[in-house]
Amino acid sequence: MKYSIVLSTQPAQFQAATFKGDLEGNLHRIASLGYEGVELAIRDPKLVNLDLLKKLTRSCNLAVPAIGTGQAWGEEGLSFTDPDPAVRLRAIERIKCHIDGAKRFGAVIIIGLIRGIVKPGVQPVQAMNWLVEALHECSQAAGLHNIRLALEPINRYETTLINSVQQGLELIERVGMENFGLLLDTFHMNIEEADIEASIRDSGAHIFHFHVADSNRWYPGAGHLNFRSILKTLETTGYPGWVSGEFLPKPDAATAAYAGIAHLRTISTPV
């Protein structure tokens, strides 16, 4: 397995972005801990100097396997399922804006909280239709550049749309685009999946990206998830991608990043 870790490129409210701020120093720290990649959480690509980012990550020998987009929801309220069509349009445009960066880095674009929730006054069926339309349009645009989109099933407390892997697989059917798949996250799966390993097997080739955090959202090894079994199951699906740490910076970011990769290396099967 190749390990990466989430890094926010600007101050974010989202607590689970393990490293925040001080970009260059953080990239060096991440590389020095043995991570081979860094997952970038970017609110708006227009506000990020992609050339500099590319230069910095390359100088640290860090790949960028995925770009997170959820800050656009958390900080601007953009979503695919807002009753206001202008907001939906802006959300779609924002995701399209990520395609250029995704191309440069060879990264998958993550569809997390930007999918939105079922807002008051909106029928769930309507929200799902908007979601499918938006994902179809974004996948089509990304497909022209061979870029893939990965939707993350997120636990019930954070969204009312697509909590479980099963719902994610049904969504994939509806969107019907080969470059649209899933991002599985062990923290969310601990709450939503009756059998985490079975859900990984069910997802199979639809797994485009993979997040690890322990049951308490701390670094792997700090909770009660069985990462040996989880990663072994992930391997059996033929998943060729990255295992990316998205966990709380507790007790502090550096300790969490260090302890997380140490635990995963100890328990993972040698490739």
Added chain:
Amino acid sequence: MKYSIVLSTQPAQFQAATFKGDLEGNLHRIASLGYEGVELAIRDPKLVNLDLLKKLTRSCNLAVPAIGTGQAWGEEGLSFTDPDPAVRLRAIERIKCHIDGAKRFGAVIIIGLIRGIVKPGVQPVQAMNWLVEALHECSQAAGLHNIRLALEPINRYETTLINSVQQGLELIERVGMENFGLLLDTFHMNIEEADIEASIRDSGAHIFHFHVADSNRWYPGAGHLNFRSILKTLETTGYPGWVSGEFLPKPDAATAAYAGIAHLRTISTPV
């Protein structure tokens, strides 16, 4: 182990109250499924006919091991930590109102969401002080009648006050009343506890009540929690109380209630 299940005595928004409405029919159904007790979720004891309730539960041979109080928060906004002293006072009075019912049934009074959250503009230290004061006052009043109070650590998404068992144990220290203890809930522990069994052992004699729901809040057996290990550990603490099902009514209340007790009986060590 003796098994009970949560029953709401009036329509409630709280989804995890497994049976709702149709009191008499529900009590009979619960008894017929093999439960020996029913945990009553009561918003306001003044609105409940305790004599009738006593008669009905007795006629079904059902004990009432615990009274849940969280609806007063969910439906009226009462809490121990509201910045408005009048609201705090009403919350304290509401808990005191439960003492009479608790006496009749020999039930523990549950302190769940009525403890409140850290509201905007309130310092966490201040909220904790209000919480300690309220719990001390309620425990003192209940103690005069040999009634016990059990605070439930609840996961981070539902409250900002007392998420983990460790925080609960520290609160017990501060309240300093022998009749104030903990209610452990397996659904919340799955999210908050690094090691569920270790947290049960750490709680020891402070466990006054115990809730079971599986990792996905469905009935035990529908998720990935190891109830064999959990209940065995609970037994080793010498816990003499009830194991009470508080889970979602899925796929429907009757199926969940039936499947839950069936699973627990299969895996639990004979007493």
